[in-house]
Amino acid sequence: MYRYDEFDAAMVADRVAQFRYQVERRLAGALSEDEFKPLRLKNGLYLQLHSYMLRIAIPYGTLSAQQLRKFAYIARTYDRGYGHFTTRQNLQFHWPRLVDVPDILAELASVEMHCIQTSGNCIRNVTADQFAGAIAGEIEDPRILSEIVRQWSTFHPEFSYLPRKFKIAVSGTTHDRAAVKFHDIGIEIIKNDAGETGYRVFVGGGMGRTPYVGLEIGRFVAPEDILAYLEACMRVYNEYGRRDNIYKARVKILAHQLGADEFRRQAELEFAEIKKAGTLQLPERELARIAAYFAPPEFENLPEESPEFDAALANRDFANWAKTNLTPHRAKGYAIATISLKAIGATPGDASADQMDALAQLMDDFGYEEIRVTHEQNLVLPHVKKRDLPVIFARLKMLDLATANAGLITDIICCPGLDYCDLANARSIPIAQAIQQRFADLERQHELGELKIKMSGCINACGHHHAGHIGILGVDKKGVEFYQIQLGGSGAEDASVGEIMGPGFGKDEIVDAIERVVDAYLKLRMDGERLLDTYRRVGMAPFKNMVYQEQLHAAY
Amino acid sequence: MATPASQMLTANRLPDGQVLYWRGGEWVLELADGEVFTDPKSADAALAAAARFVEKNEVVATYLFDVRVVAGRIVPVKEREIIRAAGPSVRPDLGKQAAHVQV
Numbered sequence: 001m002y003r004y005d006e007f008d009a010a011m012v013a014d015r016v017a018q019f020r021y022q023v024e025r026r027l028a029g030a031l032s033e034d035e036f037k038p039l040r041l042k043n044g045l046y047l048q049l050h051s052y053m054l055r056i057a058i059p060y061g062t063l064s065a066q067q068l069r070k071f072a073y074i075a076r077t078y079d080r081g082y083g084h085f086t087t088r089q090n091l092q093f094h095w096p097r098l099v100d101v102p103d104i105l106a107e108l109a110s111v112e113m114h115c116i117q118t119s120g121n122c123i124r125n126v127t128a129d130q131f132a133g134a135i136a137g138e139i140e141d142p143r144i145l146s147e148i149v150r151q152w153s154t155f156h157p158e159f160s161y162l163p164r165k166f167k168i169a170v171s172g173t174t175h176d177r178a179a180v181k182f183h184d185i186g187i188e189i190i191k192n193d194a195g196e197t198g199y200r201v202f203v204g205g206g207m208g209r210t211p212y213v214g215l216e217i218g219r220f221v222a223p224e225d226i227l228a229y230l231e232a233c234m235r236v237y238n239e240y241g242r243r244d245n246i247y248k249a250r251v252k253i254l255a256h257q258l259g260a261d262e263f264r265r266q267a268e269l270e271f272a273e274i275k276k277a278g279t280l281q282l283p284e285r286e287l288a289r290i291a292a293y294f295a296p297p298e299f300e301n302l303p304e305e306s307p308e309f310d311a312a313l314a315n316r317d318f319a320n321w322a323k324t325n326l327t328p329h330r331a332k333g334y335a336i337a338t339i340s341l342k343a344i345g346a347t348p349g350d351a352s353a354d355q356m357d358a359l360a361q362l363m364d365d366f367g368y369e370e371i372r373v374t375h376e377q378n379l380v381l382p383h384v385k386k387r388d389l390p391v392i393f394a395r396l397k398m399l400d401l402a403t404a405n406a407g408l409i410t411d412i413i414c415c416p417g418l419d420y421c422d423l424a425n426a427r428s429i430p431i432a433q434a435i436q437q438r439f440a441d442l443e444r445q446h447e448l449g450e451l452k453i454k455m456s457g458c459i460n461a462c463g464h465h466h467a468g469h470i471g472i473l474g475v476d477k478k479g480v481e482f483y484q485i486q487l488g489g490s491g492a493e494d495a496s497v498g499e500i501m502g503p504g505f506g507k508d509e510i511v512d513a514i515e516r517v518v519d520a521y522l523k524l525r526m527d528g529e530r531l532l533d534t535y536r537r538v539g540m541a542p543f544k545n546m547v548y549q550e551q552l553h554a555a556y
Numbered sequence: 557m558a559t560p561a562s563q564m565l566t567a568n569r570l571p572d573g574q575v576l577y578w579r580g581g582e583w584v585l586e587l588a589d590g591e592v593f594t595d596p597k598s599a600d601a602a603l604a605a606a607a608r609f610v611e612k613n614e615v616v617a618t619y620l621f622d623v624r625v626v627a628g629r630i631v632p633v634k635e636r637e638i639i640r641a642a643g644p645s646v647r648p649d650l651g652k653q654a655a656h657v658q659v
Contacts, residue, residue, distance in 0.1 A: 027571060029613040047617060049640050050651055051573035080650055095650070097572035347646060418636055419644035427635075429646045479634045 001064060001370055002147050002293040004112045011154070012109045015116060019043050020102035027099070042122075044115025045101055048422045054093045054101060055118040056108060060128035060146040060170075061089035061373040065363040068371060070111045072356035078104050083356070085341060085349040087413060087464055088167070089127045089373040090118055094420050116154060121162045123153035123234075127169045129177045130374040133296045134382035136330040139189045140197055141294045142170035142178070145226065148282065148290060152227050159234055163241035164249035166234075167206075179375060179491035181205045181214040182467055184251045185233060192220055199226050203233055203263060204255025207461035211497045212252045215260040217267055223287065225271075228280040232270035236263065297369060297383055302333025312390035320442055321393055321404040335386050339379040339396060340403040340411060344436045347429050348414040349377035358399050362392070375464075375491075376413055378406065408445040409453060409518070410436040413464050417457030417474060418481070424457035426474025426481035427507075431455060434511045439518075448518060450530050454489070467491035469532040470517060471498040472510065483510040485517065487543060488535045501544055513547055520546035561622035561633050562592045563599040565606060566640075567615035575640055575652070576615060578602050583615065586652065587630055587641035592623060 004012070019039070026036040040046075044055040056071075071091060075083050078100045079093040086092055096104060108114055117125045126149050128142040129135070149168055153159065159166070169183040180186025186202040198220040205214030221229045237251045240258075255263050274280055313319045327336040339359070342348050351359075359379070363371060366388060372380040379401075384392060396402035405411045412435060415421065417428030432455055439445055454468030458475075465471035471486035482504040489498030505513045520543045521531045535543065564587070565578035576583040577590030584590055593599035599620050606618045622633040632638045643651015 027613065033570075033610070033616045047568060047573060049636070050575060050643060051568070095573075099571045418639055419646055424636075427639075427645060429644075433646065476634075481635055 001062060002059070002143075002290075008112070012112070012114045012116075015043070015114060016102065016105045016109050019105055023098060023102050038120070040098075040101075041119040042116070043101070043105065044118035045096075045098070046119065046422075048094065049418070049420055049424075051095050052098055052101070053420070054096045054104060054115060055086070056091045056093075056113060056115050057118050057125040058089050058091060058113075058373050059150055060126055060132070060143045061130050061375075062132075062143060063371050063373065064111070064369065065360040065371070067111045067113055068356050068360040068363070070107060070113070072353040072360070074104055074107055075353040075356070081354075082350050082352045084347070084416065085351065085373050085377050085379070087375050087377060087415070087462055088125065089130075089375055090125060091373075092416075094416070119165075121164050121166075122160055123149075123156065123162075123166045123168060126150050126153070127167070127178055127183075127375060129171050129173065130372040130380045131177060131327060131336055131382065132172060132372075133294060134329055134334075134336045135173055135175075136328055137174070138172045138330065139191055140172050141291070141296075142172035142187075142189060143294050144287070144291045145187065145189070145199070146170045147293070148227065148287075149230065152230070152280075159238065162234075162238060163243045164246070164251075166237075166251065168230075174493060176491075176493040176495070177374070179464070179467060179495070181495035182207055182211075182464070182491055183214065185230065186214050187226075190220065196222075198222055199229075201229060201233070203267075204252040205495075206250055206252040207464060207466045208250070209247055209459050210250075210253065211461070211466040212256055213495045213497060214252075215255055215263065217255075217260060217264045224282045224284070225275070227282060228274040229267070229271055231274055231280055232267045233263075235270045236266045240266075296331075299331035299334060299383070300385070302331075302385065302387075304332045306333060306386040306389075308387040309389055312393070315390075317397070317402075317404070318390060318393050320446075321402055322389070323446070324404050324408060325406045326389070329383065331383075333386055335384050335389060337381040337384045337389065337392060338374070338406040339381065339401050340405055341378050341401070342405055342411050342436070343400050343403045344410060344440045345433050346400075348412055348432055351379075355399050355401060358395075359401070362395055366392070376411065378411070404442060405445060407450045407452070409439045409448050409451040410445060411452075412436065413452070413454040413468070415456050415458075415463035417455075417463075421457060421462075423460060424474065425459075425476035426457050426483065428455045428457040428463060428472075428474055431472065431474070431483065431507065431510055435514055438511050438515060448521075448531070450532075451518075452491075452532075453514070454491075464491060465489070466497045467495070468498060469530065469535070470514065472514075475504060477504070481507045483507065483513075485510075485513060485547075487517070487540060488532065490532055499540055501540060502548060516547045516550050517543060561624055562594045563596070563620045564590050564592055564623050564630070564632075565599065565602045565618065565620055566590075566637075567606065567609070567618040570613055570616055578606060581605065583609070587632070590630070592625060592630060593620075 126146040169178040188200040201218030202214030414432040418424040454464040455472040456463035484504040486498030642653040
């Protein structure tokens with residue numbers, strides 16, 4: 001796991017001291033709210049519906065037990081006993097007091113954490129595949145490049161006042177779990193025909209008001225050139241990105257207006273200039289130094305089969321969990337375990353201080369160095385010996401963290417919505433909970449297979465509704481909550497933007513409507529098809545007919 | 557025909573972010589204790605008077621919102637303000653609905 005060097009430590013400590021002084025000056029009236037707001041936002045502190053909200057960066061979603069314990073401590077001491085994991089692999093506290101935030105930042109700094117790059121028009125905290133370093137078939141651990149990008153982008157003077165925020169994600173396998181094509185820049189680590197590793201760079205993906213799948217700009221960027229190439233793309237954006245209209249300011253607007261060829265041409269001109277200057281070339285020694293932080297733990301030489309694991313499969317609960325929440329590991333005798341934060345009826349992404357402490361204890365007991373946060377708002381234990389899984393499962397079950405639903409219909413991505421958020425138009429959490437309850441029957445969930453529901457409480461799309469197999473968008477219709485359904489989105493390697501099905505549904509109708517979508521899928525599907533595949537084969541019309549026809553019948 | 561909406565004035569307390577409501581030149585914590593303005597003129601006057609508290613760095617984000625009085629109870633017109641006055645609808649143990657907080 002990455003450890004701070006003297007520069008990182010000094011930078012974060014300085015930031016805490018600066019913010020402490022800024023808060024003092026704000027409370028004493030030396031700074032007005034207009035002057036203070038950009039400063040607090042640069043430290044992840046928002047004012048939300050009920051109170052302040054503090055967003056903490058979890059770079060590429062990797063946490064140590066010590067850091068998780070610190071979250072639990074902060075949750076108990078300064079907040080309301082829980083935290084919320086977000087779709088950007090961050091953690092939010094929803095109830096901090098302004099006067100306590102400098103102390104919270106100091107607590108975070110003591111475990112090498114901070115809130116830098118979690119707000120504002122800068123390059124944000126970099127996200128990566130949660131299975132990094134553990135998944136079979138990985139070309140390179142995406143966290144190595146993510147950390148390099150982190151070091152390059154933090155407080156980058158040229159990119160501190162971009163037209164708008166800028167999000168970068170990295171994936172190290174062909175199976176995309178980081179939604180790279182929905183980021184301002186998405187990087188896919190690839191190998192060329194000669195077997196060399198390089199980077200495929202997508203620019204201009206995004207959700208929100210104007211959703212786009214990213215354009216392939218860099219087809220194969222050599223490792224030593226990647227920062228120069230990223231800087232070149234940023235320069236094109238910083239120069240030509242619109243600053244006159246907040247809704248047109250993201251790079252996706254510029255990139256899709258210019259088109260891939262023209263954006264690439266301009267980026268390559270900038271790239272040639274940077275290359276000529278000879279700066280921003282990544283020395284191999286530095287690459288190796290950072291890569292060493294992400295070296296996987298030494299795996300024991302284990303047989304692939306584990307009698308303990310096989311015996312436990314006789315237990316139906318364990319077998320169900322193993323079926324959905326375990327992923328094959330690159331090392332024999334190991335597995336990757338996804339810990340669902342989507343217990344039926346719980347708030348997606350929330351974890352209590354007790355759960356966080358208990359997970360940290362479990363990590364210590366089994367010697368796990370890391371736990372991961374996923375953009376789907378779950379947690380992951382990346383390196384678990386299969387023989388330990390029955391015990392791990394039993395302990396997770398006691399914590400209400402053993403829900404067997406990873407990738408199923410109840411594993412819903414959901415933003416905080418109008419229950420917490422100042423921007424939201426409608427609630428999303430209670431809708432997610434109602435859908436979970438409707439589809440709680442595990443057999444039915446398995447029958448439906450992989451089915452990703454993603455829901456946002458407003459058009460800003462923190463809940464990734466454009467990328468849901470079923471997307472739900474909450475809107476405000478004359479002060480009343482309404483919900484639009486979209487179908488056919490995907491945030492994976494087969495990325496696509498969902499299409500709006502038709503008129504929205506009231507909060508008491510939306511769960512029935514979702515069930516009709518699911519019933520339509522069951523009627524239409526062919527062998528082995530996911531809902532997404534069926535939709536892609538048959539299109540919107542048959543779904544729409546069944547969903548609205550039946551609503552019509554129900555009304556008469 | 558629905559009765560035309562009245563208005564109330566709200567803000568957040570600077571040091572802790574607590575949601576506040578205006579009543580007769582000061583701030584209270586509960587919606588039910590807040591002042592309802594039946595005419596826009598008095599609502600605007602209260603909003604102007606609240607600027608003093610912004611300048612004194614006691615509150616931030618002052619604004620007016622619509623309410624109706626139904627059977628003697630103040631009910632915000634928008635769901636957003638109903639939730640803001642109570643707390644998250646999914647966590648009755650949190651926010652103002654959980655307990656009355658000391659000013």
